[in-house]
Amino acid sequence: MEFRDVEGNQVILKKDEPVHHHVLIIPFVEGDYLLTHHKERGIEFPGGKREAGESAVEAAHRELFEETGATGELKYITSYTVMTDPPFTKDVFKAVIDHISPQTHYHETAGPIIVSNLDDIDESEQSRLLKDACIQYIVREMIACGSAKQE
Known part of the structure; x- marks a missing residue:
């Protein structure tokens, strides 16, 4: 399946092995979405790059x-x-959260945000990742197949 991201780049969605350099996590805590507030990009799902020696x-x-x-x-x-x-x-990984520990430092983010519905996040606060058609499709498919928001 193919999409265009908010910058117009082609995005190809493909079930593959989790061996790539970048990761994105779609976490759920007690049926709600757990997001993070990136200090520059806005509210988004957590993610980043693999470090040397790490698996995805x-x-x-x-x-x-x-x-x-x-x-x-x-x-x-x-x-x-x-x-x-x-x-x-x-x-892309789904996470079912069992524990949240308050931190004094959240690296490049301002820490966790919990919402019941992604549409509850003001558009001006959303990172481009939340607006991305491919990410929106993945979340919709998770909901449609029943794997989203289930413990």
């Missing part, structure tokens, strides 16, 4: 904790490639 799953756990203070069970959902120069691919 390890990176997803680390990024989730660093940006929200949360821990939980992860499940690989899909991958998508953004056709920039050079292209990059993100592995």
Whole structure:
């Protein structure tokens, strides 16, 4: 499946192995979305890049904790490639959160935000990632197949 991101880049969604350099986590806590407030981009799902020696799953756990203070069970959902120069691919994970530990420092974010509905976030506060058609499609598909918001 193909999309265009907010910058007009081609985005290709493809179920693949979770082995890529970038990770994105769609976390749920007690049926609500757990997001983070990036200091420059706005409210978005947590994510980032793998560090040397990390697997994609390890990176997803680390990024989730660093940006929200949360821990939980992860499940690989899909991958998508953004056709920039050079292209990059993100592995997408669903997280069911079992614990959130308040942190004194959340790296490049201002910490966790919990919302029941993504539409409740003012558009001016949303990161371009929340506005991205591919990400919106992934969330809709998770809801449609019943895997979103379930413990």
